[in-house]
Amino acid sequence: MSPHREVREPRIILGLEPALACRALYVARPCPSVVAIQLVAAWILWAIAAFMVYVFLSGLLWGAGYSPTSKKQLEAAALLLQLKDGDTVYDLGSGFGRALIFFAKEHHAHAIGVEVDPLRRAISVWSARRRGVSTSVTVLRRNLLDVDLRGSRKVFFFLSPLLMRRLQEKVGREMTPGALVVSVEHRFPDWKPAESRGDVHLYVVPTPKTPRRL
Numbered sequence: 001m002s003p004h005r006e007v008r009e010p011r012i013i014l015g016l017e018p019a020l021a022c023r024a025l026y027v028a029r030p031c032p033s034v035v036a037i038q039l040v041a042a043w044i045l046w047a048i049a050a051f052m053v054y055v056f057l058s059g060l061l062w063g064a065g066y067s068p069t070s071k072k073q074l075e076a077a078a079l080l081l082q083l084k085d086g087d088t089v090y091d092l093g094s095g096f097g098r099a100l101i102f103f104a105k106e107h108h109a110h111a112i113g114v115e116v117d118p119l120r121r122a123i124s125v126w127s128a129r130r131r132g133v134s135t136s137v138t139v140l141r142r143n144l145l146d147v148d149l150r151g152s153r154k155v156f157f158f159l160s161p162l163l164m165r166r167l168q169e170k171v172g173r174e175m176t177p178g179a180l181v182v183s184v185e186h187r188f189p190d191w192k193p194a195e196s197r198g199d200v201h202l203y204v205v206p207t208p209k210t211p212r213r214l
């Protein structure tokens, strides 16, 4: 017998194609391609989990988390706000831009979003561009409580009960009497809605009891 034993390829040893041989030998020595696929899958799972935790925690941080408005709620809001071509409408806490794009696309309004979360703001700007309404949609990266609402006549939001009292005070202080405000799900603590369609509530800004200081 020859002292030099033949060193054979996995293909020859197993009589298999390289991919199958690789799988067969995986127990002994992991294949680079299989390891790469497992790493990518693990990263994708981690990214999804991190994103979900982020969406949940950002709600605790800013006072309202993310929850999308339904098409039915958006249609009710547009009706209550009497939206028409060329109107300017604000969405306070505009999330991923769903309402902004709806108002711009379906009602030809100029939609101004205020979103504190930079990632949601960036995605909404990208979505507006993708849906062909980037010229009608503006998204400010701001805390909605710091935005000056003087001069705005139509305002929409879907926030949380925690923000409603401060928003009621802000709207009453800054917006012109007769201006329209629509809130999805949550009500102002002291004002009665002028009209409600399901859980979408319309408020007409009242005249202040004491004259405002200019």
Ligand SMILES: C[S@@+](CC[C@H](N)C(=O)[O-])C[C@H]1O[C@@H](n2cnc3c(N)ncnc32)[C@H](O)[C@@H]1O
Binding pocket: 058, 062, 063, 064, 065, 066, 067, 068, 069, 091, 092, 093, 094, 095, 096, 097, 098, 099, 114, 115, 116, 117, 120, 142, 143, 144, 145, 157, 158, 159
């Ligand atoms: C329920 S989502 C509203 C979604 C959006 N209006 C729509 O219809 O698709 C609430 C959004 O308000 C934002 N938000 C919460 N508190 C905020 C604050 N103080 N200033 C600005 N945005 C805020 C959150 O980041 C979240 O994206």
